[in-house]
Amino acid sequence: MLRYITKRLIFSIPIVLGVTLIAFLILYLTPGDPVTNLLGSRATPEARAELSEKLGLDQPVLVQYGRWLGNVLHGDLGTSILTKQPVSEAIGSRLSYTLKLTLTAFLSSVLIGIPVGIFAAAKQNTAADHISMGIAMFFYSMPDFWFGLMLILVFSLTLQWLPVSGAYGPKYLILPALALGLPKIGSIARLMRAETLEVMREEYSLTARAKGISEWLIMFKHVLRNAAIPVMVMLFLALPWLISGAVVIETIFAWPGMGQLMYQAILRKDFPVIQALLLIIAILTVLFNLLGDVVAGLLDPRIRVK
Amino acid sequence: MTLLEIKNLHLQFQSDEGLALVLDGINFDIKKGETLGLVGESGCGKSVTGLSVLRLIPTPPGEITEGEIIFEGENLLEKSAKEMQNIRGGRIAMIFQDPMVSLNPVYTIGDQIAEAIDLHQPKGITSTWDGVVEALDSVQIADPESRAHNYPHQFSGGMRQRGMIAMMLSCRPSLLIADEPTTALDVTVQAQVLQVIADLQKELGMAVILITHNLGVVAESCDRVAVMYAGTIAEIADVEKLFENPKHPYTRGLLGAIPRADRDMNDLAIIEGSVPNHVNPPKGCRFHPRCKEAMDICRIEKPTDVDLGEDHIVACHLYG
Ligand SMILES: Nc1ncnc2c1ncn2[C@@H]1O[C@H](COP(=O)(O)OP(=O)(O)OP(=O)(O)O)[C@@H](O)[C@H]1O
Ligand code: SF4
Ligand SMILES: [Mg+2]
Numbered sequence: 354m355l356r357y358i359t360k361r362l363i364f365s366i367p368i369v370l371g372v373t374l375i376a377f378l379i380l381y382l383t384p385g386d387p388v389t390n391l392l393g394s395r396a397t398p399e400a401r402a403e404l405s406e407k408l409g410l411d412q413p414v415l416v417q418y419g420r421w422l423g424n425v426l427h428g429d430l431g432t433s434i435l436t437k438q439p440v441s442e443a444i445g446s447r448l449s450y451t452l453k454l455t456l457t458a459f460l461s462s463v464l465i466g467i468p469v470g471i472f473a474a475a476k477q478n479t480a481a482d483h484i485s486m487g488i489a490m491f492f493y494s495m496p497d498f499w500f501g502l503m504l505i506l507v508f509s510l511t512l513q514w515l516p517v518s519g520a521y522g523p524k525y526l527i528l529p530a531l532a533l534g535l536p537k538i539g540s541i542a543r544l545m546r547a548e549t550l551e552v553m554r555e556e557y558s559l560t561a562r563a564k565g566i567s568e569w570l571i572m573f574k575h576v577l578r579n580a581a582i583p584v585m586v587m588l589f590l591a592l593p594w595l596i597s598g599a600v601v602i603e604t605i606f607a608w609p610g611m612g613q614l615m616y617q618a619i620l621r622k623d624f625p626v627i628q629a630l631l632l633i634i635a636i637l638t639v640l641f642n643l644l645g646d647v648v649a650g651l652l653d654p655r656i657r658v659k
Numbered sequence: 660m661t662l663l664e665i666k667n668l669h670l671q672f673q674s675d676e677g678l679a680l681v682l683d684g685i686n687f688d689i690k691k692g693e694t695l696g697l698v699g700e701s702g703c704g705k706s707v708t709g710l711s712v713l714r715l716i717p718t719p720p721g722e723i724t725e726g727e728i729i730f731e732g733e734n735l736l737e738k739s740a741k742e743m744q745n746i747r748g749g750r751i752a753m754i755f756q757d758p759m760v761s762l763n764p765v766y767t768i769g770d771q772i773a774e775a776i777d778l779h780q781p782k783g784i785t786s787t788w789d790g791v792v793e794a795l796d797s798v799q800i801a802d803p804e805s806r807a808h809n810y811p812h813q814f815s816g817g818m819r820q821r822g823m824i825a826m827m828l829s830c831r832p833s834l835l836i837a838d839e840p841t842t843a844l845d846v847t848v849q850a851q852v853l854q855v856i857a858d859l860q861k862e863l864g865m866a867v868i869l870i871t872h873n874l875g876v877v878a879e880s881c882d883r884v885a886v887m888y889a890g891t892i893a894e895i896a897d898v899e900k901l902f903e904n905p906k907h908p909y910t911r912g913l914l915g916a917i918p919r920a921d922r923d924m925n926d927l928a929i930i931e932g933s934v935p936n937h938v939n940p941p942k943g944c945r946f947h948p949r950c951k952e953a954m955d956i957c958r959i960e961k962p963t964d965v966d967l968g969e970d971h972i973v974a975c976h977l978y979g
Contacts, residue, residue, distance in 0.1 A: 557763040562715055564775050565748035578765050654810040
């Protein structure tokens with residue numbers, strides 16, 4: 354298992370490099386540039402050239418990329434073009450906010466979605482199944498920003514139970530986490546139900562029954578352990594998406610996380626910040642993928658034991 | 660002494676095409692320690708007969724609408740869910756066709772055997788672990804102590820089926836229902852698996868219902884045979900009697916078309932026509948559209964079981 358993990362980590366290095374390089378090229382090719390953003394459109398060509406040189410933007414893109422990569426390897430993510438703040442500092446404080454938001458959304462959607470999926474599978478084709486899956490389908494189909502706006506409308510503006518925006522305590526976490534988590538509850542519940550039903554139809558479930566095991570034990574010992582394997586892998590694959598999905602929700606709720614930072618950086622072409630954020634997302638994606646595979650390996654001896 | 664007696668069993672499935680009468684009043688019995696072969700074309704109802712005995716028919720869509728299943732003097736159809744759990748794996752065991760999919764991939768073979776032992780607490784076992792090792796040993800798995808820690812995917816097909824037998828027989832049932840236990844296996848290991856079952860049968864004094872397509876297997880391993888046709892039992896007799904002197908036109912067709920008894924009946928288009936569907940079965944005798952000896956009464960009236968003496972039973976108007 355350890356060797357497998359090491360191997361996977363080594364293989365993931367070119368993936369992370371590739372993602373950041375592509376991001377570099379895309380930023381380079383899209384219209385707009387940070388110099389205009391900083392100096393305004395009426396700046397003299399001399400002033401523009403001077404600033405370009407200072408930021409290294411006059412160099413060929415691959416040279417810029419090489420320089421950036423060298424700095425990253427030395428632990429230097431650069432300085433924000435806009436705020437002059439070191440990028441690592443700007444991201445550092447925001448990363449914890451984003452993780453707090455996404456992990457709350459993730460854990461609560463898992464804790465709700467999984468039992469609902471199991472329940473629906475156990476009550477297959479009953480009213481309880483149809484109703485819970487109908488709700489899950491609705492959650493799954495609506496985008497998170499729609500939930501964000503609806504939650505604000507109901508709980509902040511109408512009922513005035515919870516604050517509209519900001520991050521000044523646990524109360525502020527509830528609505529953005531809900532907005533982010535509700536669509537996930539839908540997809541997790543649906544997937545868990547489908548996987549559970551599939552395993553219930555497997556012949557080894559019939560074997561367990563023929564052995565005299567109670568329905569309850571069959572479900573919790575024989576069925577769920579198998580149904581959990583694909584669901585776990587999917588959850589870990591989805592986590593990085595959840596983090597990038599936070600861009601919109603953080604903006605709506607003025608939640609001071611990475612997503613909000615990303616939004617502003619993209620608007621103003623703050624290259625160093627965008628680069629650093631993409632690097633972090635790429636690394637997180639690779640890590641969570643690996644974590645998903647490790648968990649699958651722990652649950653499934655066919656992967657673990659050769 | 661009669662161990663199991665099935666009386667007038669009717670089973671139906673709710674399907675998209677309508678109500679399928681999958682077992683249309685079957686009768687048979689099996690004595691202690693005896694081996695009864697259950698043969699018939701694909702879809703005739705062999706597996707559902709076995710599953711009915713253990714009350715493992717999925718309900719819905721399936722439902723046993725009529726009949727009795729008397730096991731050791733008690734009607735299983737009147738047992739509670741809890742009582743049935745004690746009987747399954749404890750007094751009646753069942754093994755299935757494909758050992759690749761009938762063991763749980765995430766638990767070791769030993770764990771899966773231990774689960775049965777812990778559940779049924781068979782007599783004469785000092786500890787669960789001893790029971791596990793003994794069970795694996797009894798099916799000729801070499802080095803059972805370490806093999807018990809293997810997962811199913813680490814076993815070959817034949818070993819898995821023997822592991823399955825070890826698990827199901829670890830609690831010393833008095834009846835084993837073996838649903839095509841060798842069909843999915845390599846020809847080379849089929850004989851070994853049948854031998855393992857036969858050995859344990861002798862040791863435990865257990866009766867076996869052996870469901871199979873293979874008449875060679877029947878000739879070799881069974882005391883009696885029940886020939887099924889489209890949800891009915893056409894004929895039951897001792898093996899020799901059935902092979903030498905088949906009475907039912909369907910059995911005759913089967914045996915007459917097979918030069919040697921070692922052929923798989925599904926491989927042979929032995930009798931013209933195809934198995935009727937269960938939703939709109941032929942009236943009267945379900946075999947009449949394919950029967951060369953069909954008479955007028957066959958199209959109207961369902962034949963009843965006729966006892967020709969010496970436990971030779973046939974359901975056909977020729978013998979009314
Ligand atoms: N769960 C189910 N739902 C609906 N119909 C079923 C179900 N299980 C079995 N049947 C029907 O019952 C009939 C008998 O099936 P069964 O599996 O007992 O056949 P079999 O004799 O064992 O055939 P084979 O030799 O192919 O195993 C078939 O027509 C089948 O379609
Ligand atoms: S009852 Fe009639 S149709 Fe059926 S097998 Fe006998 S002779 Fe043939
Ligand atoms: Mg079958």
